Amino acid sequence: MSRRLLIAVLAVGALLMIFPFVWTFVTSITAGGDVLTTPRLIPEKAGLDGYRKLFEVLPFWRITLNSFVLAVVSTALLLITSSTAAYAFARLDFPGKNVVFVGYLATLMIPMQVLVVPLFIEIRAFDLVDTYASLIVPTIASAFGVFLLRQSVAVLPKELDEAAFVDGAGHIRIFLRITLPLIRPALVTYGLFAFMSSWNAFLWPLVVIRSREFMTLPLGLASLSGEYTVQWNAIMAGSVVSIVPILALYAVAQKHIVQSVAQAGLK
Amino acid sequence: MSARPRLRLHRAAALIAVAALALAGCSKGSATKDTSEGGVTTVRYLTFSAAPDHLEDLNGIVAAFEKANPDVKISVQTAPYKDYFTQLQTSIAGGTVADAFELDYQNFVTYAQAGSLADLAGPAANDKAWQPSVVSPAALDAFKHGGKQYALPESFSTVVLIYNKALFDAAGVAYPTSDWKWSDEAAAAQKLTDKAKGVYGDFQPVSFYEFYKAVNQAGGTFLSSDGKSATFNSPQGVAAAKWLIGKSGTTMPTVTEIGNTPDFDTNLFKAGKLAMWHNGNWQFDTLKDVPFGWDVVVEPGDAQKASAVFQNAVAVSAASSHKDAAFRWLNFLTTSDQTVTARINSSWELPPLADASKLSGYLSKTPPSNRKAVMDALGKQSLLPVIAKEQQMQDIVNNALTKAAGGEDLQKTLDDAAKQVTALL
Amino acid sequence: MVGPRGVRKAGIVALFLLPSAVPLLLFTIAPMFGAAWISLHSWNLQSPMQWTGLDNFARLLGDADTRDALLHTLYFLALYLPLVYLLGLALAVGLNRRFPGRSLLRSMYFLPVVTSWVVVALTWKWLLNPANGLVNHVLESVGIPGPGWWASPGWAIPSAVVASVWKDAGFVMVILLAGLQSIPEEYLEAARLDGASAWQSFWRVTFPLLTPSSYFVVVISLISGFQVFDQIYVMTGGGPAGASRPLVEEIYDLTFRYGDAGGASALSLLLFALILVVTVVQQRLQRRWVTYV
Numbered sequence: 001m002s003r004r005l006l007i008a009v010l011a012v013g014a015l016l017m018i019f020p021f022v023w024t025f026v027t028s029i030t031a032g033g034d035v036l037t038t039p040r041l042i043p044e045k046a047g048l049d050g051y052r053k054l055f056e057v058l059p060f061w062r063i064t065l066n067s068f069v070l071a072v073v074s075t076a077l078l079l080i081t082s083s084t085a086a087y088a089f090a091r092l093d094f095p096g097k098n099v100v101f102v103g104y105l106a107t108l109m110i111p112m113q114v115l116v117v118p119l120f121i122e123i124r125a126f127d128l129v130d131t132y133a134s135l136i137v138p139t140i141a142s143a144f145g146v147f148l149l150r151q152s153v154a155v156l157p158k159e160l161d162e163a164a165f166v167d168g169a170g171h172i173r174i175f176l177r178i179t180l181p182l183i184r185p186a187l188v189t190y191g192l193f194a195f196m197s198s199w200n201a202f203l204w205p206l207v208v209i210r211s212r213e214f215m216t217l218p219l220g221l222a223s224l225s226g227e228y229t230v231q232w233n234a235i236m237a238g239s240v241v242s243i244v245p246i247l248a249l250y251a252v253a254q255k256h257i258v259q260s261v262a263q264a265g266l267k
Numbered sequence: 268m269s270a271r272p273r274l275r276l277h278r279a280a281a282l283i284a285v286a287a288l289a290l291a292g293c294s295k296g297s298a299t300k301d302t303s304e305g306g307v308t309t310v311r312y313l314t315f316s317a318a319p320d321h322l323e324d325l326n327g328i329v330a331a332f333e334k335a336n337p338d339v340k341i342s343v344q345t346a347p348y349k350d351y352f353t354q355l356q357t358s359i360a361g362g363t364v365a366d367a368f369e370l371d372y373q374n375f376v377t378y379a380q381a382g383s384l385a386d387l388a389g390p391a392a393n394d395k396a397w398q399p400s401v402v403s404p405a406a407l408d409a410f411k412h413g414g415k416q417y418a419l420p421e422s423f424s425t426v427v428l429i430y431n432k433a434l435f436d437a438a439g440v441a442y443p444t445s446d447w448k449w450s451d452e453a454a455a456a457q458k459l460t461d462k463a464k465g466v467y468g469d470f471q472p473v474s475f476y477e478f479y480k481a482v483n484q485a486g487g488t489f490l491s492s493d494g495k496s497a498t499f500n501s502p503q504g505v506a507a508a509k510w511l512i513g514k515s516g517t518t519m520p521t522v523t524e525i526g527n528t529p530d531f532d533t534n535l536f537k538a539g540k541l542a543m544w545h546n547g548n549w550q551f552d553t554l555k556d557v558p559f560g561w562d563v564v565v566e567p568g569d570a571q572k573a574s575a576v577f578q579n580a581v582a583v584s585a586a587s588s589h590k591d592a593a594f595r596w597l598n599f600l601t602t603s604d605q606t607v608t609a610r611i612n613s614s615w616e617l618p619p620l621a622d623a624s625k626l627s628g629y630l631s632k633t634p635p636s637n638r639k640a641v642m643d644a645l646g647k648q649s650l651l652p653v654i655a656k657e658q659q660m661q662d663i664v665n666n667a668l669t670k671a672a673g674g675e676d677l678q679k680t681l682d683d684a685a686k687q688v689t690a691l692l
Numbered sequence: 693m694v695g696p697r698g699v700r701k702a703g704i705v706a707l708f709l710l711p712s713a714v715p716l717l718l719f720t721i722a723p724m725f726g727a728a729w730i731s732l733h734s735w736n737l738q739s740p741m742q743w744t745g746l747d748n749f750a751r752l753l754g755d756a757d758t759r760d761a762l763l764h765t766l767y768f769l770a771l772y773l774p775l776v777y778l779l780g781l782a783l784a785v786g787l788n789r790r791f792p793g794r795s796l797l798r799s800m801y802f803l804p805v806v807t808s809w810v811v812v813a814l815t816w817k818w819l820l821n822p823a824n825g826l827v828n829h830v831l832e833s834v835g836i837p838g839p840g841w842w843a844s845p846g847w848a849i850p851s852a853v854v855a856s857v858w859k860d861a862g863f864v865m866v867i868l869l870a871g872l873q874s875i876p877e878e879y880l881e882a883a884r885l886d887g888a889s890a891w892q893s894f895w896r897v898t899f900p901l902l903t904p905s906s907y908f909v910v911v912i913s914l915i916s917g918f919q920v921f922d923q924i925y926v927m928t929g930g931g932p933a934g935a936s937r938p939l940v941e942e943i944y945d946l947t948f949r950y951g952d953a954g955g956a957s958a959l960s961l962l963l964f965a966l967i968l969v970v971t972v973v974q975q976r977l978q979r980r981w982v983t984y985v
Contacts (some may be wrong), residue, residue: 014800020815081712088708107720109967114960118726130299133292140715211296360737381738658949666933
């Protein structure tokens with residue numbers, strides 16, 4: 001009984017959750033550039049000019065590809081750098097470990113708005129302005145990922161490591177063969193967040209990119225807003241296009257997050 | 268054992284691939300490649316007004332320029348207005364600023380005073396095609412600082428009163444004329460407002476950009492003539508603020524009804540639910556196809572007429588190593604026939620030419636029929652107060668007006684704001 | 693700790709730490725020092741920097757606008773943190789049990805996390821419209837006067853909190869779900885066999901094992917909450933008349949609109965110190981409430 005009630009409540013809540021997305025989608029297929037402050041569930045006049053404008057004004061496939069490649073590379077790098085550091089903090093002992101960990105966290109405590117100018121000057125000094133590398137560079141490592149993965153490594157039973165060590169395995173092998181497979185749900189979760197973060201990044205790409213061929217999706221969508229007029233259906237179409245890959249990724253990732261980790265390990 | 272060498276080969280291949288990718292990742296984009304090859308100078312130009320609607324026009328002008336000047340190539344970079352100045356300032360700070368860039372009047376003083384703009388006297392002397400008499404002298408003066416020319420005026424637009432003729436007809440109210448005063452506008456707005464039908468008589472935002480000219484319209488000044496103190500808390504300033512604030516909720520939708528959507532008023536007018544609209548001639552193109560008749564008139568004043576005029580200019584970066592080439596581009600961009608034709612035909616902002624007859628093509632287009640009002644407004648201009656700390660000043664005034672609109676004592680908020688603004692000067 | 697000691701151990705530690713430490717040092721910590729350097733100067737990003745020493749810090753510590761911005765940020769955090777955690781926790785627990793449509797529901801709750809802020813703000817400003825929004829409509833129909841939400845100085849921040857909690861609950865849910873997955877079914881089985889009620893199972897078994905993930909959520913939410921900007925800006929623009937302006941909006945304004953990059957950097961260092969202290973305190977308190985099995 002109470003289970004049915006629970007599901008009902010959750011279902012209603014879920015409808016509230018998807019409502020803005022539905023509104024976005026409906027606006028994107030509304031003909032004409034206007035949107036009034038009252039949302040509609042059914043468009044007055046349906047038309048695909050929102051999507052058409054996206055392709056007219058922007059080199060759309062190119063910038064989507066840019067964003068995609070960037071996000072994939074960034075995610076791969078982040079998974080590697082974060083999981084290794086997570087293992088170090090959760091499984092290795094060394095003097096000053098807590099201080100170093102707080103040092104890692106400290107990198108999250110200054111807002112991008114402040115880092116942008118000095119980082120830009122530094123990238124200029126490396127002569128990397130307006131290059132693909134300059135977009136990747138701030139996203140090679142992240143204390144957020146290190147923290148998230150550290151928590152999941154820390155809950156793994158140490159007996160597994162000790163057994164493997166007795167069998168002659170070193171840290172590298174333990175990390176690759178035991179730890180990584182066991183924290184797969186967390187890796188997938190973090191991979192998703194890392195992808196999203198790169199996919200939606202705006203301020204840094206705005207500042208460091210000049211050439212149109214490097215443009216990313218958020219920059220492209222921002223350029224749809226003129227100084228005085230706002231083409232809502234195009235902007236909403238851009239939003240939809242921006243969200244769909246992430247959702248697809250989440251749907252795929254879901255399967256990997258649902259896994260009973262400890263059971264697999266203890267057996 | 269035989270697997271080992273293959274594994275090593277795979278690892279080596281992977282490493283080489285990664286290294287190659289890393290190197291490729293460091294290669295520069297097209298906009299940053301070397302700027303002088305084989306006698307052709309590349310001039311980088313940053314703009315906000317061209318995207319997204321006028322890129323084609325700009326590209327046409329670029330093509331025409333490059334044809335006439337084969338030794339110069341223009342590399343155009345755009346950024347949306349909202350983010351433009353963030354990008355511009357960061358590029359100046361990092362030493363990567365474009366050779367030439369666009370500025371609006373509000374920001375001009377800040378950049379001129381900071382020394383980021385090149386004095387155009389030198390490059391102008393080196394450009395045989397430069398004829399200063401082509402440009403409106405008032406516009407040229409606006410972009411002087413300390414007596415030196417730091418930018419070339421590129422375009423202007425004016426704010427006028429746009430009105431819906433159908434609504435006026437239906438309510439039996441006479442159309443606005445150039446003799447109208449505030450009281451006439453208020454009376455008409457009352458008659459035209461029908462909240463039951465969701466129809467409003469008037470729309471004028473309560474903001475800095477409306478306030479400073481309203482102060483002039485009331486006969487007062489925003490800043491003192493020596494520019495050292497704020498005078499908008501005078502009785503005329505108070506009257507101007509009352510004029511703006513009084514509309515919300517009576518003849519104009521309230522803040523909550525507007526909901527902070529940026530183009531609420533545009534949509535309201537296009538839907539035929541707004542009788543009078545204080546907005547600029549940049550809206551003419553958007554309103555081309557509305558199903559009702561509309562026209563424009565110079566904004567009513569009270570003690571006098573004073574209209575808002577917005578100007579954009581283009582400047583050469585002080586750090587540029589191609590100042591002469593950049594100036595030749597800017598000269599062409601602002602005064603060539605190509606530019607004038609393109610701007611008029613696509614309803615892009617107008618070039619500030621000394622010879623207004625060149626703009627006759629613009630004036631003869633309809634709607635609206637009374638396009639002359641755009642030029643008349645120029646003649647009765649309320650000069651936008653611009654100081655080095657422009658953004659702070661605008662924020663202070665906007666906050667004061669919002670507070671007063673929210674119910675706080677008007678005189679007191681204006682006095683406080685005036686004190687804060689004077690401290691900035 | 694298993695494994696080698698001495699130099700080989702140092703080598704291992706380096707191997708595992710350097711891939712993240714080097715990029716962080718080069719591309720985050722170095723700019724942080726850059727910002728510290730800027731904070732000792734007066735700079736409008738265009739003219740050469742002028743040395744001002746600690747003047748920026750002194751000025752900002754006494755500045756009324758900064759004080760207000762700090763209060764706004766703290767107000768946001770105090771409301772946001774407990775709400776987003778509790779809602780995320782409820783969702784994670786509710787969506788952990790197997791039932792048909794669970795995957796679909798989880799995806800729907802995650803959707804706001806990926807939806808852009810522009811859309812979220814439009815939605816919530818409409819829902820929370822003081823005049824004719826759905827929320828006030830419902831409130832008034834049960835006799836509660838609807839507050840002014842984003843149009844009123846007092847309710848502007850709560851309106852941003854509502855939108856942010858709604859948007860981020862799915863994120864917390866995903867993190868906590870991952871944490872719940874790692875709790876062996878045997879523990880809960882054992883508790884049930886011992887006669888524990890659902891609440892007792894949760895409080896005595898589930899929650900303690902969830903504390904590592906919860907700790908992550910709390911610390912990350914604190915660190916990012918102190919730096920809140922977009923969430924408030926899209927809902928209220930920092931208004932009305934600056935009544936909801938958070939610290940990072942002031943930092944942005946100082947850098948890019950008021951020509952005071954030095955002040956902005958100084959302010960961000962002060963904020964940094966505050967966040968650091970709070971985080972270190974959290975680290976210490978960890979021992980009290982977080983159980984790592």
